[in-house]
Amino acid sequence: MPETRRRDPGALRIAGFDAAELAGGLIVFAGGCAVALGATSYRLGELTRMGPGYFPMVVGTVLALMGLGLVLASRTTATSLPVLRLRPALAVFAGLIFWALTIERLGLAPSTLGLVILVSLAQDRPSPVMIGATAIFLIAFSIGVFIYALAIPIPAIRW
Amino acid sequence: MDFGANLALGFTTAFQPFNLAIVAFGVTLGTLVGVLPGVGAITAISILLPMTFYMDATSAIIMLAGIYYGAQYGGSQASILMNIPGTSTHAVTCLDGYPLSKQGRAGPAMFIAAISSFVGGSFAILLMMFLGPAIAEVALKFQSAEYVTVMVFGLVAASTLSAGSPLKGLAMVTFGVVLGLVGIDLTSGVYRYNFGFLELSDGLNLVAVAMGLFGVAEILVNLMKGASAPFTVQAVKLRSLLPTWSDIRLSSLPTVRAMFIGAGCGILPGVGPTIASFMAYAAEKRLSRHPERFGRGAIEGVAAPESANNASAQAAFIPTLSLGVPGDAVGAVLLGALMLHGIAPGPGIVTEQPGLFWGLIGSFWIGNVLLVILNVPLIGVWVNVLRIPYSALYPAMLFFICIGVYSINYNVFDIFIVVLFGIVGTVMLILEFPAAPLLLGFILGPMIEENLRRAMLVSRGDLGILIASPISACFVIATVLVLLFSLRSTVKAARDRARRRDSPTLSAP
Numbered sequence: 065m066p067e068t069r070r071r072d073p074g075a076l077r078i079a080g081f082d083a084a085e086l087a088g089g090l091i092v093f094a095g096g097c098a099v100a101l102g103a104t105s106y107r108l109g110e111l112t113r114m115g116p117g118y119f120p121m122v123v124g125t126v127l128a129l130m131g132l133g134l135v136l137a138s139r140t141t142a143t144s145l146p147v148l149r150l151r152p153a154l155a156v157f158a159g160l161i162f163w164a165l166t167i168e169r170l171g172l173a174p175s176t177l178g179l180v181i182l183v184s185l186a187q188d189r190p191s192p193v194m195i196g197a198t199a200i201f202l203i204a205f206s207i208g209v210f211i212y213a214l215a216i217p218i219p220a221i222r223w
Numbered sequence: 224m225d226f227g228a229n230l231a232l233g234f235t236t237a238f239q240p241f242n243l244a245i246v247a248f249g250v251t252l253g254t255l256v257g258v259l260p261g262v263g264a265i266t267a268i269s270i271l272l273p274m275t276f277y278m279d280a281t282s283a284i285i286m287l288a289g290i291y292y293g294a295q296y297g298g299s300q301a302s303i304l305m306n307i308p309g310t311s312t313h314a315v316t317c318l319d320g321y322p323l324s325k326q327g328r329a330g331p332a333m334f335i336a337a338i339s340s341f342v343g344g345s346f347a348i349l350l351m352m353f354l355g356p357a358i359a360e361v362a363l364k365f366q367s368a369e370y371v372t373v374m375v376f377g378l379v380a381a382s383t384l385s386a387g388s389p390l391k392g393l394a395m396v397t398f399g400v401v402l403g404l405v406g407i408d409l410t411s412g413v414y415r416y417n418f419g420f421l422e423l424s425d426g427l428n429l430v431a432v433a434m435g436l437f438g439v440a441e442i443l444v445n446l447m448k449g450a451s452a453p454f455t456v457q458a459v460k461l462r463s464l465l466p467t468w469s470d471i472r473l474s475s476l477p478t479v480r481a482m483f484i485g486a487g488c489g490i491l492p493g494v495g496p497t498i499a500s501f502m503a504y505a506a507e508k509r510l511s512r513h514p515e516r517f518g519r520g521a522i523e524g525v526a527a528p529e530s531a532n533n534a535s536a537q538a539a540f541i542p543t544l545s546l547g548v549p550g551d552a553v554g555a556v557l558l559g560a561l562m563l564h565g566i567a568p569g570p571g572i573v574t575e576q577p578g579l580f581w582g583l584i585g586s587f588w589i590g591n592v593l594l595v596i597l598n599v600p601l602i603g604v605w606v607n608v609l610r611i612p613y614s615a616l617y618p619a620m621l622f623f624i625c626i627g628v629y630s631i632n633y634n635v636f637d638i639f640i641v642v643l644f645g646i647v648g649t650v651m652l653i654l655e656f657p658a659a660p661l662l663l664g665f666i667l668g669p670m671i672e673e674n675l676r677r678a679m680l681v682s683r684g685d686l687g688i689l690i691a692s693p694i695s696a697c698f699v700i701a702t703v704l705v706l707l708f709s710l711r712s713t714v715k716a717a718r719d720r721a722r723r724r725d726s727p728t729l730s731a732p
Contacts, residue, residue, distance in 0.1 A: 088654040092394045099401050099416075106413055112684035116408040116415055119672045123400050130394040137390060140717040143655050152446035153649065156439065156621065157642055163625045164638035172626075179625065180618045186446045187614055198615045202622050214277070216630050 084145050085138035093131025099124030152186035159183035171222040172211065173203045230352070233581025237589055242282055246586045249286040250594050253293020257300075258605045260307045261445045261613065262620065264294035265553050266438040269430050270620075270627040272560055280564035281579045285586040287560055288540065291553050292344060292587070295496060295536045296594045299336040299529055300605055303329050312496040312532045315504045319517060319524030326520050330463035331470050335522055336529040337598040339478040341591055343530035346482040347489060347537035348587045354490075355573055355580065359545040361694075362570035367678035368688045370569075372698035374667045374674075377492040377548035379702050382660035384494050389709035392660045395651070399664020400671070402427055410676060422636040429559040431637040432665060434624045435644025436651075436658045437552070442617045443649050464599060466522070474526035477507045485531030489538025495551040496532035496539075503531035537587065544572050544580060548667070552659035555666040568670075 078086060100121055109115030159182035166175035180199040184190040203220075210216045236242060256267040268287050275283030298309035303320035316336065323332040365373070378400075382392030405416045406426030417423035466474075481503035488499035507527040508517045517524050539550035547568035549555040558568045566576060573580045598605070628637045651658055682688035690696040 084654055088391070088656060091650075092398070095398065095401070099404075102416060106408075106415060107411070110684065111679050111686070114676045114679060116411045116413040119675070120401075120404050120415065123397060123404070123668075127394065127397045127401060130390060130397060133390050134394060137388075137713070137717065140720050141388065142720070145653060147447070148653070149447050153443055156443055156446070157645065159618075159621060160439070160625060160638060160642050160645070163622075164635040164642075167625075167629065167635060176622055179622055183618045183621050184614070186617075191614065194612070194614055195618075198618050202619055206622075206626060210626060210630070214274070214630070216626075217633060 081135075081138045082142045084143040085141045086135060088143075089131050089134030089136075089138055091131070092134055093128050096124050096126070096128025096131050099127060155186035156183050158185075167218060169222065171219045172206055173220045176203050176206065226352075229356075229577055229581045230585075232577055233583075233585035234588075235585075236281060236578050236582030237285070237585030241278075242285055242582065242586060243589065245278070245282050245286045246289050246590045247593055249289020250293035250296075250590045251597060253290040253295075254297035254594065254597050254605060255608060256290065257294035257297025257309050257313075258608050259611070259616065260301050260305075260309050261441065262616070263310055263437060263441060264291045265433060265556060266441065266620065266624075267294070268553060268556055268560075269433045269438065270623045272430050272556070272563075273627050273630045275560060276563070276631075280561060280566050280576075281582045283560060283564060284557060284579065284583055287557055288583060289586070289590050291557075292533065292536050292590065293594060293597075295344075295533045296337060296340050296598050297605065298532075299340070299525070300333060300598075300602070301609060303332045303336065303525070304606065304609065312500055312536075313528075314497070315500045315528040316525055318504070319519070319521045322518070322520035323522065323525065328520070331466035332522065332525050333602055334464045334466050334599060335470060335474050335526050337595055339474060339481070339526040339530040340533040340598075341595050342478050343482040343485050343532070343534035344537045344587075344591045344594075347486045347534040348584060348591070350486050350490075350538060351541050351587075352584055355541050355545045358541065359570035359573035362546050363574065365570070365694070366692075367674040367681065369692060369695045369698070370674040371671055371678055372689055372695040372702070373546060374548055374671050376698045376702045376705075377542070377546075378660070378663055378667055378671075380494075380705050381492045381551070381663050382657075383705055383709035384491070384498075387655065387657055389713055391656050395656055395658070396660040396664040399661040399666075400668030401664075402432065402661070403665045403668030404672075409673070420636070422634060426669075427665070428628070428631065428637050428640055429556070429563075429665070430631055431628050431640040432644050433552075433556055433559075433662060434628055435641040435646075436648035436661065438620065438624050439641060439645030440648030440652050440658070442620060443645065444652050445613070446617065464602065470522045473521075473523050477503075477523040477527040478530040480506065480510075481527040481530040482534040485534030486538040488531070489535035489550060490541050492542055492548055492550050494535075496535040499531040499535035500528035503527040540583070543568075544583070545570055547572070547670075549663060552662045555662045558666055 077083060103117040103120035103124055106117030107115035108117045108121060159179045162182055163175045163179040166178060177199045180195055180202065184195045207220050211220060252267060253264060256262045256264055267290050271287065275286060294310055295312065298313035299316045299320065301307050301309035302313040302316035303324050306317050306321035308314040308317055320332050323329060378396045382396040383389035405423055407424055408415055414424065484503045484506060485499040488494040488502065504524060504527055507523055508514050511517065539554055543549045543554040543558060547558065549558050561568060566572065624641060625638060628641055629635065631637060648658055678688050690699050
C-alpha cells in the first residue's frame with residue numbers, strides 16, 4: 065500500500081527513535097516480560113527435568129530481549145504508517161461480535177443479516193441494494209450448505 | 224514397497240471418484256481466490272478446514288493443497304489484466320504482464336503464464352517424488368535432539384530469510400511459540416496461560432488464530448485503503464490466447480531456469496513463492512541480451528516468475544511432509560489440518576501413510592492438468608469473476624470466516640479469538656510485523672518444547688546433546704550462519720539508512 069503511506073521518513077520521530085518502530089519494540093518487550101513473569105507462577109524445575117514453567121521462562125526472556133533489540137534498532141529504522149481510519153475497523157469488529165452474540169440465540173438468518181449490514185457500514189457510501197443482495201445470497205447459500213448438507217446444529221431462525 | 228508400487232498406489236488413491244471430485248473442487252476454488260485480489264489462499268484454506276472433518280485425512284489434504292497451488296495459477300490473471308497482483312506472489316508478474324496487456328497481448332501472456340506454471344509445478348512434483356522419501360528416510364533416524372535443532376533451524380530460517388526486518392521476523396516467531404504455550408502442559412497437567420478460560424485448555428484454536436491474523440486483518444487493511452471501486456476488465460476471446468512462435472521461443476529457457484530457482488526456494492523453509500518469483504525475474508533480466516525489454520512487455524518476464532512461484536509452492540510440500548517442518552504459513556495450516564485428523568507431522572507420514580503421501584502426489588498431477596484446462600480454455604470465466612465488487616466480497620468472506628470457525632467446535636468463544644487476532648494482525652500489518660512466522664512458531668513451538676524436554680531427560684541436562692550427532696550439529700551451525708548473515712545485512716541496511724538521513728540530498732526516493 066505504498067500510495068497511502070506517508071513518504072517523509074522523518075515525520076514521526078521521538079528523540080531520534082522512529083515512533084512506530086519504538087512502539088512495536090516496546091509492545092514486544094512488554095509481552096516478553098509478561099510471559100516470563102507468568103512463568104514464575106508455574107514450577108520451573110531444572111534443565112534435566114523441566115517443569116511447566118521452564119520453557120515459558122526461556123521463551124519469554126528471549127521475546128523480551130528481541131523487544132529490546134527492536135527498541136535499539138528503532139533509532140535507525142523507519143516505518144511509514146498508513147493513513148489510519150477507524151470506521152472500517154469498528155464496523156468489521158462490530159459485525160463479527162454481533163454474529164458471535166446472536167448466532168445461538170437468534171439463529172443463522174438474523175445473525176448473518178446483521179453481520180452483513182454492520183460490516184457494510186465500513187464503506188463510506190454503503191449501497192442498500194448490494195447489502196440486500198449479499199445478505200439474501202449468503203443466507204440462502206448457508207441454509208442449503210450448512211443446515212441441510214452439513215447439518216450444523218443451528219436453526220435458520222430461532223423463534 | 225518400491226517406487227512403482229508407491230506410484231500406482233498414489234494414482235489409485237487420487238483417481239477414486241471422491242478424491243477426483245475433491246481435487247477438482249480444490250483447484251477451482253484455488254484459482255478463484257487466486258484471481259480475486261485481496262483474497263489469499265490461506266484464508267480460503269482456513270475457511271474450508273472445518274469442512275474437511277467430514278472426510279478422511281487424505282482427501283482433506285488433497286483438497287486444501289489444491290487451493291494453495293491453484294491460487295498460484297489464478298493469481299497471474301489480475302496481474303496481467305489490471306496491474307493488481309491477485310496474490311502477493313504475483314507482484315512481479317505485473318511488471319511485464321500489464322505492459323503486454325496494454326499492447327493488446329493479454330491473451331498470449333496468460334497462455335504463457337499457465338504453461339510456465341505447469342512446467343514449474345511438474346518439475347517440483349517430480350522432485351518431491353524422488354527427494355521426499357529420501358529425506359524422510361534420513362529423518363526417521365532423528366531423535367529428540369535432531370528434531371529440536373531441525374525445527375529451530377526452520378523457524379530461524381523462515382523468519383529471517385523472508386522479506387522485511389529479520390529481527391521482526393524472529394520476534395514474531397517467538398511470539399508464535401508463546402501462543403503455542405497456552406493450554407494444558409501435557410507432562411505436568413498444569414494449565415498454562417489460560418486466564419481462567421476452560422475453552423483454552425486444548426490451546427488456542429489454530430484456525431481461529433489464522434483467520435484473525437490473515438483473513439480479518441487482510442480485509443481490514445484493504446478497507447482502510449478504501450479500495451472498493453469496481454474494476455473495468457476487457458473480455459478475452461479464446462482465439463486471442465494463442466502465443467506466437469517467438470513468444471514460445473523466448474519463454475522456454477527462462478521457464479526452465481526459473482523452475483530450478485523456484486524449487487530450490489520451495490525446499491528451504493521460509494523462502495516461499497514470492498521471493499522465488501522475484502529471484503527468477505531478476506536472474507532473467509541479468510541474463511538477457513536485451514535487459515531494456517523488461518518492464519515494457521517482455522514475455523519471459525511473465526514466464527519466469529510464473530514458473531518459479533509454482534515450482535516453489537509445490538516444492539514447499541517436501542519439507543512440510545517429509546520433515547514435518549512447514550515451509551511457510553500455508554504449510555503450517557496444512558500440518559495443523561493433519562494434526563486435527565490425528566496424523567502427527569514428521570517423516571512418519573511418508574512411510575506410515577503411503578496412501579496419503581503418494582495419493583497427494585497423484586492428486587498434484589491431476590490438479591496441475593486440471594489447472595491448465597481451467598486457466599487456458601476457460602479463462603473467460605475467471606476474467607468475469609474480476610467484475611465482482613469488493614463491497615459484496617468482503618461481507619461474504621467475513622461470514623464464511625464466522626461460520627467456518629464456529630463449526631469447528633460449535634463454540635462462539637472461537638469467534639472472539641478471531642476478533643482478538645484480527646486486532647493483533649491489523650496492528651502487526653500497520654507496524655510492518657510479518658504474520659507468517661507467527662503461525663510457524665505457533666505450530667512448531669509445542670513440538671520443540673516436547674522434544675527439548677525429552678532430549679534433556681535423556682542427556683541428564685547436558686545441552687551438548689544438541690550438537691552430539693552430525694545431523695543436529697549441522698543444523699546448529701546452519702542456524703548460527705543464518706543468524707550471522709541476517710545480522711550482517713541488518714547492520715548494513717541500518718548504516719545505509721543512517722548515511723542517507725545524514726545527507727538529505729540523497730534522501731528523495
